[in-house]
Amino acid sequence: MVDINVETTESRVTVVEANGRIDSMNANLFGDALVGEIDEGRVQIVLDLAGVDYMSSAGLREIVKALKLVKRGDGDLRIAQPSQRVLEVMEMAGLDTIVQIFSSQEKALQSYSRTA
Amino acid sequence: MSEEKHLKIAGEMKQVSEACRWVVQVAEESGLPMRDVNHLELAVDEAVTNIIEHGYGHQGEGKSIDIVVAHRPNEVRVTIIDEGPQFDPLRQEAPNPLTALDDRSDSGGGWGVFFIQKVMDEVSYTYAESKNHLVMTKRLG
Numbered sequence: 001m002v003d004i005n006v007e008t009t010e011s012r013v014t015v016v017e018a019n020g021r022i023d024s025m026n027a028n029l030f031g032d033a034l035v036g037e038i039d040e041g042r043v044q045i046v047l048d049l050a051g052v053d054y055m056s057s058a059g060l061r062e063i064v065k066a067l068k069l070v071k072r073g074d075g076d077l078r079i080a081q082p083s084q085r086v087l088e089v090m091e092m093a094g095l096d097t098i099v100q101i102f103s104s105q106e107k108a109l110q111s112y113s114r115t116a
Numbered sequence: 117m118s119e120e121k122h123l124k125i126a127g128e129m130k131q132v133s134e135a136c137r138w139v140v141q142v143a144e145e146s147g148l149p150m151r152d153v154n155h156l157e158l159a160v161d162e163a164v165t166n167i168i169e170h171g172y173g174h175q176g177e178g179k180s181i182d183i184v185v186a187h188r189p190n191e192v193r194v195t196i197i198d199e200g201p202q203f204d205p206l207r208q209e210a211p212n213p214l215t216a217l218d219d220r221s222d223s224g225g226g227w228g229v230f231f232i233q234k235v236m237d238e239v240s241y242t243y244a245e246s247k248n249h250l251v252m253t254k255r256l257g
Contacts, residue, residue, distance in 0.1 A: 021133075023132065023133070023136075023161060023165075024129060024132055024161070024165040024168075024169070025129055025130065025132060025133060054157070056158060056161050056162060056165070056228075056231075057162060057227035057228045057230075057231055058165065060227065061222070061223075061227070064217070064220050064222070065222055067217060068217060068218070068220075068222075071217065085154055089158070089231070092213065092230070092231060092234050092235075093211075093213055093227055093230075093231075094212075094213025094214055094215065097213070097214060098216070098217045098220075
């Protein structure tokens with residue numbers, strides 16, 4: 001099961017909070033939620049993974065797809081507070097070399113105001 | 117002393133979570149450290165998902181996947197057996213974690229097998245009695 005909550009801040013950064021497991025069964029729902037936001041023009045995204053306790057390669061694939069889309073729209077997708085377990089998987093795939101990862105949602109949001 | 121446990125699941129995507137739940141339970145009952153339990157879950161998830169997606173082409177109704185966990189004092193060995201076409205997943209080209217974003221494949225590109233090889237200490241493949249056998253070993257201690 002994966003739950004997705006979306007909130008757009010005053011600084012026009014969209015926070016997507018995911019909760020639960022992201023695996024081959026539901027990664028497409030997770031990906032569709034991200035693409036839905038991007039299709040609406042929300043291309044500055046903080047993906048908060050604090051509530052995600054498990055992610056397989058299927059979930060990473062959706063993050064890579066979304067990252068490509070936001071970059072094409074001159075935006076970015078930045079990840080906040082992944083668990084140690086999820087971070088390990090992201091590092092194995094080298095995601096930490098192509099996406100900025102922050103230890104808190106606040107720091108991820110602040111990073112956009114610095115670059116605005 | 118070696119203890120073996122066995123699970124048979126249908127070759128359908130909705131069964132992957134059942135396989136994960138089962139391997140976590142077996143590993144926890146065996147007293148494995150949490151990090152090893154997590155790695156076994158990821159390896160089983162990726163292996164079973166690959167079989168259902170590629171070996172069975174999402175048409176695994178009527179086909180099954182067998183998972184055998186053998187716990188020995190110094191290792192845990194997980195064998196995954198499927199009846200798809202003969203395919204050695206270890207022979208495909210490994211993805212590169214340093215690949216730039218634009219050069220990454222949208223379709224996945226072998227990360228599942230790559231993860232299995234990263235989190236397990238030894239992975240081997242054999243084809244026997246018309247079935248694929250993927251053997252994944254985690255050394256303990």
